[in-house]
Amino acid sequence: MSQKKRIVIIGATSAMATHCARLWVQSQIVDMTLVGRDREKLERVANDLRARSAKSTISVMLSDFNKASDIQSTVDAVTGSGNIDIALIAYGSLSDQNKCENDLSVCQNELELNGISPVLFAEGFVKKMLSINSGIVAVIGSVAGDRGRKSNYVYGAAKGLVTRYMQGLQHRLASTNVKVVLIKPGPTDTPMTAALKSRGAKLAPVEDVAAQIVEAIEKGTPVVYAPGKWRLIMMIIRHLPAFIFNKINI
């Protein structure tokens, strides 16, 4: 078995995932598999990482994110060549709430991509990790999953599904050596939020959020808000009584 840490990133071309990958290859020599839907984009990230770390092994793998059978075969293929130390599930699409309300198939796609699909990947990896009683599964959720609100509750519902799933998984795996980390970033400066930014929203630098993700995975912290201030903000938002919450335009 190789000594290098084996890391697999699902949705590796997302800005958050790319920055996490950079931090990993900077700090250690790793054996990393980047999984995504677009070969060209994957190769771009892989080349970036290879340039940063001559000694790490970076490979890419194409996968569909929607069908359970494809997700299963991707998990099988990645784990087939050896045990995984870290699986980071890091993709998402910031749903256009308005489109979701007006087109049920868009709504369905968003719910599946942001909610069901990451959960299936996590379930697949957990099973493999349990068989050797070792490994970390990290999923990027969102603060939007903490309470539904009118401006993005379809996205929020999918991320809420991830939150509840991870909660259950943490309960189930509490007595094992398999760790589960849920990261809930606030609005972060990535291409996914370009539209928010062009409207003038204040966004956290993706480098900082990635550093928090990598640290949380290192420590096996169950739930991490990134930046940390969102823990407090979301606690307040979760506890606002409906008669106040319903008056707020968020």
Place this chain on the structure above:
Amino acid sequence: MIPISSWGRLTALPHQVVSFSNLSKVSAAISASKQGIAFGNGRSYGDSCLNPGGVLWSTRGLGHLIAFDRDSGILSCEAGVLLRDIQSLVVPEGWMLPVTPGTQLITVGGAIANDVHGKNHHLLGSFSDHVTRIKLIRTDGEIIECGPNQKQDWFAATVGGIGLTGLIVEAELQLKRVPGPWLETETIPYSDLSSFFKCADESEVGWEHTVSWIDCLAGSGGRGLFMRGNPVADNTRSVPLTKKSSMPFVPPISLVNKLSLRLLNEAYYWLNKRKSSKQIVHFQPFFYPLDNLQNWNKMYGPRGFYQYQSVVPRDVGQDAVNEMLKEIGRSGQGSFLAVLKTFGDRRSVGMLGFPQPGVTLALDFPNNGRRTTELLDRLDRIVSDAKGRIYLAKDARMSRALFESSYPRFQEFLKYRDSGMSSAMSRRLLGS
């Protein structure tokens, strides 16, 4: 539309910012767009990166490395990569950017478009002297690869071409071998301009990096601190931990003002004079003294500040610098970040590149409205009489006449302009 400022914070006018997450989207996006200009990390001081009411193409999403050959030191990357990220990757591997300006918080594309220079101009020229390839995407969809050995005319137009020849999307750089991150430095106080020139001449041979801080307040007699440095091998030291701080808010008035300047300059001179002479210094504080104070530009208050950097030929250099210092003294305005440096005997490859043989003086002035711009107009006359020029990366106000007389290759440059690209600066200096 969101308000965007350049580093000088003189204006905050609305722009439509368009980001790219990858190269394949660039061509379609810029050809379908209204006129725009590339915006990297926003460190140009003046209006070269602004296009009020129009489009800015944010290049930070083009932030991927493409390849790094650790044997030859050739690194290729997308244009939105920051110099900081290159330095932090390559220095531990024994390589370094051969030329770097006073901040590493700029993009590779910006470094090329402004043909930036550093403290080692006399030895290694400017940034573009180490660029081996540029990939440009034009707004008509054409892709142009140019470099010192291919399409040299396009290369000469693009280097220092303030982003007007097409969107720079990729570049290949030749890095320089270094023994490590350390520099052996020496600080020499000087009491007047002629001692500065003497020191600069003596240091041209034997010292890779030379620069000086000059006290530009009335009555200082042109005193300053001359700093020089060479890369040095040192395995005994550990890299210093840097602490980042930030200007938390914009003060209601400039913190750099008549009262504070005298104290600042006095303190800076005497503190450094006392601890002068030889030191081993990490490259980061030596090259980038202000990078750890984030948003230091806010220090100048809500009205922002002007940077004024000129270069004048060496034969009239001492007189011209002297004249400028006198003019600044008379005006009662002043500059804390005043930098005086001699350039080596080489011109920028770029048609609109700034560096040319002579001596360069960089100054910052809090924006006090007409009082400041009138002073800058008077400095312009001195520069113009001395057959010098002003650095476009810092300029926000020079006249079209001064630009045309001091950048004689501008007409040649026009042939390479991309008609889909326009900035506040191009409209001011090139008429469109």
